[in-house]
Amino acid sequence: MIYKTSGVCCTEINIEIEEESGIIKSVRFTNGCAGNTSGLSRLLVGMKVDEVIEKLEGTTCGRKPTSCPDQLAQALKKWRSSK
Secondary structure (H helix, E strand, O other): EEEEOOOOOOOOEEEEEEEOOOEEEEEEOOOOOOHHHHHHHHOOOOOEHHHHHHHHHOOOOEEEOOEEEEEEEEHEEEHHHOO
């Protein structure tokens, strides 16, 4: 799945999810803070979609009402609702 972000430096998030189990196989952020998004991507592999949403939704970045982690949670919610 490719998710176009809004309100953050990252312009899109490419997510690979194992359909049957809802486990994240890979996450790649385009643009954004390279170290943070790379580290976040590594931590998420093997986690269940619902767990990631619970942990990351609502995370903000400075004065912005959203963040790259929050945008990822929004992308995962969209994926979940399409199932």
